[in-house]
Amino acid sequence: MIRKVELKDAEEIVKIYNHYILNTVVTFEEEALTKADMEERIKEKTKSNPWIVFEEEGHILGYAYLGTFRERSAFRHTKESSIYLDKGVVGKGIGGKLYKELIKLAKDYKVNVIIGVITLPNPASIVLHNKLEFERIGSFNEVGFKQDKWLDVDFWQKKI
Numbered sequence: 001m002i003r004k005v006e007l008k009d010a011e012e013i014v015k016i017y018n019h020y021i022l023n024t025v026v027t028f029e030e031e032a033l034t035k036a037d038m039e040e041r042i043k044e045k046t047k048s049n050p051w052i053v054f055e056e057e058g059h060i061l062g063y064a065y066l067g068t069f070r071e072r073s074a075f076r077h078t079k080e081s082s083i084y085l086d087k088g089v090v091g092k093g094i095g096g097k098l099y100k101e102l103i104k105l106a107k108d109y110k111v112n113v114i115i116g117v118i119t120l121p122n123p124a125s126i127v128l129h130n131k132l133e134f135e136r137i138g139s140f141n142e143v144g145f146k147q148d149k150w151l152d153v154d155f156w157q158k159k160i
Helices: 007-023 035-045 094-108 123-131
Strands: 002-004 051-056 059-068 078-085 113-119 135-146 149-159
Touching (some): 007 059, 007 078, 059 094, 078 094, 094 113, 113 123
Parallel strands (some): 078 113
Antiparallel strands (some): 002 051, 051 059, 059 078, 135 149
């Protein structure tokens, strides 16, 4: 089931996210987080943005949230999306379910545009954004450096 995040979810969420930090280039973070770090992020982000989890049999299999796109107040109706899945459930449709629910919730938060940022290569994320009718806006080349390589990112957007 999909539900709103709770602080008690931080331990499972940080395990999911730390996999991506330590083993992939999907996120540009490079240092593993603690449960306390994740609790603080949940508290901060949920003050003004939706954050949801996919829970099955008492375990968090994925999570998604909207966050600040840019700090200037004129960007307040544009949000950046983030979705992370437990590595064992990738490709089983959970990401799409989370993203669809996040898009629905965005309306309640008066979001006008959602921005998806994809580190390349990431064909699965590109397929997902296409499926959900995001439009590819463009790429930034070699803007991230992780795992001893320069990384490009694509920006995708969806008008709500």
